[in-house]
Amino acid sequence: MERPLDSAVKLENLPEEIAGRWPDQVQVYLDPQNGLCLMECEASVLMEVCSYLFSKQGFSFASLVVEEEHAEFSLRYIFYLENGQVHILHQISKTKARVPSISHLVHAADWHEREAEDLFGLVFEGHPRLGDFVLHEEWSEGVNPMRAGFDPSKPYVHREVNPYWRPVRIVQAPGAFMMPIGPIYSDFAESAHFLLETVGEDVIRTIPRFFYKYRGVEKIAEGRRADEVLLLAERFSGISAFAHSLAFCQAVEEISKVEVPPRAKALRIFFAELERLRHHVSSIASICGSTALAVATSQASIIEEELLRLCCAVTGHRYLFGLNTPGGVTMDFNNEVLQNLADTVQGLFKKLDDLKQMLRLSSSFLDRLEEVGIVSLESAASYGLVGPIARASGINRDLRRVLPYSGYEKVEFIIPCEQEGDGYARLRVLFSEAEQSVNIIRQVASSLSSGPTISPPFEVTPGAALGWAEAPKGATFHWVRTGEDGRVVRYRVTPPSFTNWHGFHLAAENFAFQDFPIIMATFGLSNAESDR
């Protein structure tokens, strides 16, 4: 299945197309300046319209945003393609709270619907598997923390758990059993639970159970000031703090119509790429670690720590906390310092490239990665996977190119893409992207304009906007709505790990037990980011 970037329909022709197909059921409003197309859609054709965009026109699914208004739930299905977004709006009354499920046609929306069912109590008609997703068995049915009446400030009193409760088992064969892994396992693993359905040596399928790290970020953000929510955006996933805070800041800037100074935009690109580089080096180290190649793990780890130290020496923080703020960045830097940093990074990249050449020639290493954890192009497209994982399966889509932000349209870079979709393809994408990040860092460092790094102070106005960024793990979308007093009313985060964990089971099917850590490492996803 080919998913070309320049699809048959351009955004400006979309109203005509839609009006031709569904003249009465869909209202279309085009905002060509912002590349935004709003569609109000009736329940009877919701599924068809979404499927038309996703399957026929090659739009990617970004997020499902549920917002509670006075007597209604407002659902916003966000799709995007090159330089354009489509928001499909659908309203349902609170008393009914039922909506047709789109996930059997737009499979990328599957987990979004499950999440909305759990947290808002919406019923998605036709969805095969609702319940037991974000909230685990301790939570009574009918408790929906994202609803307006729910008090987030104090612990919720749980029900008694039925000791005989077991997760659903799919494989029914003689001798079949479930091998549980987690939530506490391995050395420094994040809390997550995997049920490996097996008949012995081979694992037939994997059922992940997540949200052990659910901190209710979206709920506790409500009622906080934008500068307080910024801390949540930065700290719900510390290893991609800069990308997430950037997406959040861009949403707030869009709401308040604040122009970010050019120097601040350039600095944001600089540090976003520095974060991506550090993240990818760290992922490469864990892939080497998963195959027990000790020297390679150490070599990558040395580069990682050197990058962490560089970040800290220049910005004051090893993970770039406290740098982004709505309106720009909180610090200015001497151009010479940034130039030196770019040169040092180039030197570190040389070491990384040496490592890549050595790994390429280590057959015992390649044997562990090749043809392991394969995700096909068709599956990756239907699950709407993002980031390096999607690009290793042949989906050449990157928000820096598709919906350029913060001045990425002026930067030259290529988007590395591989076709095999196996562990080795994902490793190669990581190496190539690290190389591109180094190139971008050098470009930005040599062409920095002078000027302020932050806009004049401003009040956050009421409104709503979508902010996005290509985080190290893939596309992240932050939907922010602010109220009359400038406080956040609704904050919806769609992080890349959430999108990609959905497709993890594709790679973790029919494999031998010893490949599990390798599949995990080549996916390189974060539960903190996914669970929020």
Added chain:
Amino acid sequence: MSNWVLKGLQTGIKTTSYPGREEVASGVSPGLPVGKKEPGGEAISLISRCPTHAIRQMGQQILVDYRRCINCFRCVRGVQEALDWNSGYEWAAYMRTNDGTTPWLEKVFGRSLHILFVDGGACGACISELEQLNKPFYNIHRLGFFITPTPRKADILLIAGPITDHMRLPIQKAFDGMPTPKRVMAIGSCALSGGIFGPSFASEEGVQKLIPVDVGVPGCPPPPLAIIHGLLLAVSRKSPASLISFGSVDGRKNS
């Protein structure tokens, strides 16, 4: 394979000389605010600027509660009168005083301490810093510290994150499954105070609400050297710092 061996040898030793000698490389620690001994009028306004209420006034001084500080730099950036800054990393402190009935671990485990790490909803930065402990720059094996994946073999439980509601039971079970004598170490502001997440419907107000904590390591995230200091403190090979600037919780002077 021989070229890997050669590569390893060529790289030489990268490991820090801490705790033998102080680590002086730049970028090993983001530091923490110290407060101010004689603050001007401007510095007082920083108290309301702090998003986690870590800064407070006591007498003439401005103090910082390190259990709450999340390294947001709002008390030093974009302000007229910044707080003083501590660029060190020896921040770990005892969270309870030793009443003499339970010996600290040094006699038995001083050079063989087995560590179980449990993630109580950490954002990933604390975990990333913990991962560095096993990597060339910090390498805690040389100090006799070992990571174990099972509570049955663990002497000390390391916890990062605010303790999410869903991790309460697993953490309680892991703690109960450890043989005595056992110790608990809370890593990072979330584990010490709930950070920006707790208390709420989904997170606790730190580890101490669930199980007793012996050693706390402040920071967001605490750099690897601060965590090493915490481990050394747990086996009494280092002396404690204070969790509140200009003085300590149990009245000891800041070292």
